[in-house]
Amino acid sequence: MTSIKKNQTAKDKDKKELKFPFPILLRLIVRTKKREGLIRTRLLGASIAKGEVLTFLDSHCEVNVNWLPPLLNQIALNHKTIVCPMIDVIDHNHFGYEAQAGDAMRGAFDWEMYYKRIPIPPELQRTDPSDPFESPVMAGGLFAVNRKWFWDLGGYDPGLEIWGGEQYEISFKVWMCGGGMFDVPCSRVGHIYRKYVPYKVPSGTSLARNLKRVAETWMDEFAEYVYQRRPEYRHLSTGDLSAQKELRKHLKCKDFKWFMAAVAWDVPKYFPPVEPLPASWGEIRNVAANLCVDSKHGGTGTELRLDICVKDGSERTWSHEQLFTFGWREDIRPGEPLHTRKFCFDAVSHSSPVTLYDCHGMKGNQHWSYRKDKTLFHPVSSSCIDCNPAEKKIFMNRCDPLSETQQWIFEHINMTVLEKINSKKNSS
Known part of the structure; x- marks a missing residue:
């Protein structure tokens, strides 16, 4: 196993010897020369990794027993699959570990681009509840993917700043460009949900810009439903999208209408694009x-x-x-x-x-x-x-x-x- 630990800053105080109490064949620490943010730092780590499978986890995570084989098994069955573990909760106060609330659910989104969870429809429920199931979008940044397939997809869009929106970009892209995504109930990873963000986001960057960049690249006419709810997004600059649109054309990706009909067909039941009239x-x-x-x-x-x-x-x-x-x-x-x-x-x-x-x-x-x-x-x-x-x-x-x-x-x-x-x- 090759483990690449990514630091987003290169401050002198961070440059000290690290000792690890568990056996790892190789742990490589890569430091960026300046702050790059989560998205571009992940791209840097992925570019250096040599293993057949890339696994992305946040630093504030703890893996559970036997978490990796269920992910690798699904990729072995289909190398164009992105797989996500079940994300359990580590309490930010006392670090107690608890299983995620409720039953396993599909990842979804509303038209303000907030992440949501919806029930697995009867058509997709398996006889064995431990079997992996299809999910339209991932919750965040915890997933495994075949390294070659990740780069065939262009990795993350390097035009996304710091963090935010990248989970939608990689989710839409894998489905629309010939792959699939599964959540794997037998793989459990704990995640600390912090009450506050322990760092400052540089001025001039925003989650809104990232979301508009994803919408303009992948959502086609459905982006209008986002702008109806977030009219302030209309006037934001996305930066140059030519490389992303050329990638989509090169990969012969399907359109977002197909994605909504074939993959996220149950999302409108909970989050309709056109909001019904209120009572x-x-x-x-x-x-x-x-x-x-x-x-x-x-x-x-x-x-x-x-x-x-x-x-x-x-x-x-x-x-x-x-x-x-x-x-x-x-x-x-x-x-x-x-x-x-x-x-x-x-x-x-x-x-x-x-x-x-x-x-x-x-x-x-x-x-x-x-x-x-x-x-x-x-x-x-x-x-x-x-x-x-x-x-x-x-x-x-x-x-x-x-x-x-x-x-x-x-x-x-x-x-x-x-x-x-x-x-x-x-x-x-």
């Missing part, structure tokens, strides 16, 4: 209190509160967040229909507070129903959103349609969409 949106005003729900631009764990409605003269400061969307996923998110944040109303019991939590799109604790009696019903707990106007608290309670503290008025309602959602529930 209701705008401020949510309580009938009894004549106050509005306010999430204060909070994140996960933030409890919703009542506050004076901005439209009634409350100070129009950034601290207020009183626009919400009840959409086709039957969850409620802060923001206007085309620009919602990635947090959802969430409740865990019939007496709990109503909080914001990262949207997962799987209903459960984030599933809501807006009923004709103006109540916001929570099917999982069989309870309704209630409030205490004096204390401005919002919480779950047993449903009482006669109680005005449980009656809520959305600023805008599309009755056609709302009735369709409610009739679907009644029929089921």
Whole structure:
């Protein structure tokens, strides 16, 4: 085994002898002369490696027992395959190791280019759950690939800066240019999910530029769906794309429409390119209190509160967040229909507070129903959103349609969409 350890800087303080307590035939440390970022540093390491298979891992990872053979086996079956391990969680506080939450799922993306996970559809489920399964996109940078095939694909796009977007670029490319990608349940690698980035990104570089570069190279007309949600991307410069487009032409790669139809055909079910009309949106005003729900631009764990409605003269400061969307996923998110944040109303019991939590799109604790009696019903707990106007608290309670503290008025309602959602529930 040849192991290449890549450093992105060449500071003197880093130049010290390293001792490794485990047997390795050769460990080569390569230092760049200046900061290159993750993407170009990986390219440098790959250019020096001599093994038949390249394996890319982050430095903040720990491999589990027997992690490598399942990856190599899949590549041996088809050398044009990229394979990814299951990524488990290493706690950043105490380094405890935990299996990733939930069942094995396919890698996906929404049209703002956020990475997502979706269930494996019945058509792709195997009798043995330990068998590798196809995945449209990888989670990040943990994968193995035949070295020659990696370079046949052009490696990473060297025009991508620092990090970000490279997982989509390599994923789209391998599928569209004659290969495939699999996640391998029997290969487990732990990853530390840090609470903050321990380095500074140089000014003038951005994730947005990388994502636009990937979209313009690989996504064809589907890039427009990204720009509709991220209009600020339209005016970004991607740099010169001629080499990447020539590579795509040389490899006779299929178009992105084929990718969406043949590989990522289940993604639109969860993340449709054209966002369906919402059922209701705008401020949510309580009938009894004549106050509005306010999430204060909070994140996960933030409890919703009542506050004076901005439209009634409350100070129009950034601290207020009183626009919400009840959409086709039957969850409620802060923001206007085309620009919602990635947090959802969430409740865990019939007496709990109503909080914001990262949207997962799987209903459960984030599933809501807006009923004709103006109540916001929570099917999982069989309870309704209630409030205490004096204390401005919002919480779950047993449903009482006669109680005005449980009656809520959305600023805008599309009755056609709302009735369709409610009739679907009644029929089921």
